[in-house]
Amino acid sequence: MPVITQENLALVVTKEVEQVRVTDIHTHLYPPNFGDLSLYGIDELLTYHYLVAEFFRYSTMDYEDFFNLSKTQQAELIFQTLFLEHSPVSEAQRGVLTTLKELGMDLNVRDLRVFREQINSIPAFDYVDRIFAIAGIKEVVMTNDPFDPKERQLWEMKGNKDPRFKAALRLDVLLNNYEKNYEYLNQMGFLVDKKLDENTLTEIRRFLRYWIEKTNAVYLAVSLPPDFMVPEDSYRSRILEKCVLPICRELNIPLALMIGVRRSINPRLGLAADSLGKADIRAIEYLCRTYPENKFLVTMLSRENQHELVVTARKFRNLMVFGCWWFLNNPMIVEEITNMRLENLGLSFIPQHSDARVLEHLIYKWVHARKIIADVLTKKYLDLLESGWKVTEEEIKRDIEDLFGNNFWKFVGRNV
Ligand SMILES: [Zn+2]
Helix, strand or coil: CCCCCCCCHHHHHHHHHHHCCEEECCCCCCCHHHHHHCECCHHHHHCCHHHHHHHHHHCCCCHHHHHHCCHHHHHHHHHHHHHHCCCCCCHHHHHHHHHHHHCCCCHHHCCHHHHHHHHHCCCHHHHHHHHHHHHCEEEEECCECCCCHHHHHHHHHCCCCCCCEEEEEECHHHHHCHHHHHHHHHHCCCCCCCCCCHHHHHHHHHHHHHHHHHHCEEEEEEEECCCCCCCCCCHHHHHHHHHHHHHHHHHCCCEEEEECEECCCCHHHHHHCCEECCCCCHHHHHHHHHCCCCCEEEEECCHHHHHHHHHHHHHCCCEEEECCCHHHCCHHHHHHHHHHHHHHHCCCCECCCCCCCECCHHHHHHHHHHHHHHHHHHHHHHHHHHHCCCCCHHHHHHHHHHHHHHHHHHHHCCCC
16 A cells, blocks of 8 residues: 555545446436336437437527437437537537547547447447446446336336346325326325325325335435425425335335426426426425434535535434536536535535436446546545645545445445
8 A cells, every 4th residue: 555645646546536336326227127218329318308408509490390300310410510510518518428438439430320330239238237337337226216107017027137226216206296196096006085184195105115115215216396395285295294204214215305406497398398496405404303213315406505405414414415416417516516515524425426317328427527526535635635644545445435335325224
């Protein structure tokens, strides 16, 4: 073990951050046996909604005409517009370049058909292994929605056989739209009523137990609007307090709250239509204070919420802050937030998740995140050296393993 000096510090930190195998705690990926729910390949990458939104910054094309095209045609238009007619400087655009480069492509070719052919020539059976190896991924947590008929059927018929894919049960439909969706629960065999009487609450709890067991979920999760508040007189607040939190306590699993998304502010953009808003931190304070036996994983979408979120985490040890979500996943904001968290919480947080929807997203999200986190950490260790505190390579390795996986598993309370 070399002595860590100001001269070799950056090299050691960068090496450890590049080598650490990541537990990616929030993705939208599925195991290969889930068939066409698993998205991969250059056309999926290019037509991802981040890039669709950016395409319409330049294009005057009619929205509907674009969405009526095949995926391949959409990908060609996006490549032409965002990569050939303008330099691809945005984070999502640059992400495609990083991904192609890490896959071994020659970027100077600048020909989508060539990229497509080269990627398609990689044998499908080891594609997941290959992407996980390039991105340095140990395991990923999925987003599993029992209200999605296709996904529900896959869990009932096949289940997940790949231990690298962990489940997280997504409760958006249950919590955000109960009054419109409760009949689906009846169709699934859970006898609920629109009115939240005792029988209905018991059945919702039975539904949660059933699906946690079926998927072996490591946490429950919900994405929430900026006006999320609890307690309040709403279906969401009552189901949360009377069903979700008791079941989390009973089975000792965390609830992940992803707060601040405003759905479909421009419906013509389809999947690219969502935006964000600043949320009220008092909902999190109430939950952490009122339910000390519950564990909350929290990420917020608005940059304006980040400081009060870290301050709240200083007050409640049952609150684990995670990730730089969606519109925050820009280098300048990731750097700012990671600094803020280190300065307020030490190493007791989860700096990033990928939110990968397409398998290859894992590559660029983690290449970019590792670089920023390594740079920020290096500066923090440098401050320690300057104060006369010596750090060893083993200690640096320990800290980095905590940030990229162990903090999550310790918080979840089990190692599966
Ligand atoms: Zn997500």
